[in-house]
Amino acid sequence: MSHARRTAGAAIDDASAQGRRALVIYLPVGYPDVDTSIEAARTAVAAGADIIELGLPYSDPGMDGPLVAAAAQQALDGGVRIADVMRAVEEVAATGAAVLVMTYYNPVLRYGVERFAREIAEAGGAGLITPDLIPDEAGEWIAAADAHGLDKVFLVAPSSTSERLELTAHASRGFVYAASTMGVTGVRAAIGAHAEALVSRTRAAGAERVCVGIGVSDAQQAAEVAGYADGVIVGSAAVRALGSAAGAEGLDALRTLVEDLADGVRQGTVAS
Structure with a gap:
């Protein structure tokens, strides 16, 4: 069942090599x-996503x-299980994209940390993003992630102290997730003004790669973030596009959004 796993760092570095x-x-x-x-995740990869x-x-x-x-509530109501997540990781990783699981920590603890890490690795997943x-x-x-060579993506926020940034930068592997603003995820009219400063502070604290999420919803915002971050993270807008219509139409809306975002990221990239 094991695939050649693609790490988030490799995906970011490959994109960087393409300018x-x-x-x-x-x-x-x-x-x-x-x-x-x-199918939606595979569609996003085909449309230009590097990491899912x-x-x-x-x-x-x-x-x-x-x-x-x-x-998420609709998925829970539909009876989604961790086994479904592992199957999704395997099928999406087969595209060649780096695949991270974003999860709160309680389900991992309940499942068994070592078991969760082992199954992610066996499915070809890159690792976990653990927001809480x-x-x-x-x-x-x-320890489990290190044993299985998995990415460990921790979060920083504009309120993070220098000490906290340093701790997080050194504990993370793959990238550090910079939350552009305080508060919950969502589509916003503007990216948090503190995002660019947070990226430079996190790099100064030792982070090799920093990706920015929370609030990015269109090509213009993606271009803006691509001007200073190593990666641009889009969630709510992708969920909105997928949910905008049933079946193939929702997938088409997602494809169009991801193609636009990929264009935005290319336009906004500053020569490093």
């Missing part, structure tokens, strides 16, 4: 159903805005 930043697309597994969510974040739906999503929370887990409380996950 552009990486495009990261988030989609929850099981929305609107498991098979369609897998597959969301593990969770009943108490502290960081998710209304669009993502509603999609801080490195100083992540010893068990860090």
Whole structure:
């Protein structure tokens, strides 16, 4: 079952070698159903996404805005399980994209940290993004991730202290996820004004790669973020596009959005 795994770092570095930043697309597994969510992720890769974040739906999503929370609830109502997430990882990783699972930590703890890490690796996944887990409380996950060569993506925010940035930069592998603004995810009219400063502070703290998420929803915003970050993360807008119509029309809307975002990322990339 094991594939040649593509790490998030390799995907970002490959994009950089092509003179552009990486495009990261988030989609929850099981929305609107498991098979369609897998097809959606594969569609996003074909349209230009370098990294796919597959969301593990969770009943108490502290960081998710209304669009993502509603999609996750629909997935939970549909009976989505961790086994479905592992199948999604395997099928999406087969495209050659780097595939990360974005999950709150409680489901990982309940499932078994070592078991979760092993199954992600066996499915060809790159690793985890853990929005509610801080490195100083992540010893068990860090050990399991290191044992299986998995990416460990931790988050920083504009409020993060220099000490916190340094701790997170050194604990992360793949990239550091810079939340552009305080608060929950969602589509916003403007990216947080602190995002660019946060990226430079996180790099100064030792981070090799920093990707920015929360609020990016169109090509213009993607271009703006690509001017200073290593990767541009889009979630709510992708979920909105997929949910805008049923079946093939929703997939078409997602494809169009991702193609536009990929164009935006290319336009905004500053020669490094």
